[in-house]
Amino acid sequence: DIQMTQSPSSLSASVGDRVTITCQASQDISNYLNWYQQKPGKAPKLLIYDASNLETGVPSRFSGSGSGTDFTFTISSLQPEDIATYYCQQYDNLPPGGGFTFGPGTKVDIK
């Protein structure tokens, strides 16, 4: 199974700050890496797909990059409404033998 390491597990930043979250896969996953935002009490929401593509309707302050094993998610200017937990998710072929794995999450709050 492919393991996902996500860091940091939590962070506190000021409004307007640049926030960066990293996700590392235990083996090459090409660009099959997606990012989700989950606000308290809500379902997750897709923000970035295929490592760097912004989902329709998502603000442009969100971005993603990377390929292979190392990926980065960035909020260019943190806003109060961005308080949430962010998850990366990888795909490595349909099971059996493959599947989907979520990272452990990064909780973002305002300093």
Added chain:
Amino acid sequence: EVQLVQSGAEVKKPGESLKISCKGSGYSFTSYWIGWVRQMPGKGLEWMGIIYPGDSDTRYSPSFQGQVTISADKSISTAYLQWSSLKASDTAMYYCARLGGYVPNWFDPWGQGTLVTVSS
């Protein structure tokens, strides 16, 4: 608008059976995989399995194989997640989500979630 609407919260006792549902609308239900994701209280997201309603091809995460059953009724655009004998450790929020992508690899959109509470 593509939408997934899940059935309501459930409170069950250990050993009871349960089937929760996820109804799709606004798209061709038979043409996209649907996945189920568990979130235990205060914890992260865990992929459980997926189903292709067009032919009922079903794949499970090894962690959930044999623990749950995923099915679909394409005539009413609804996917299901069921348990034959619930345990207290099944207490969690369960989400369904559609798989997107030329290679189907991301989950979007998501249902609103179904909270399952198992307690004696």
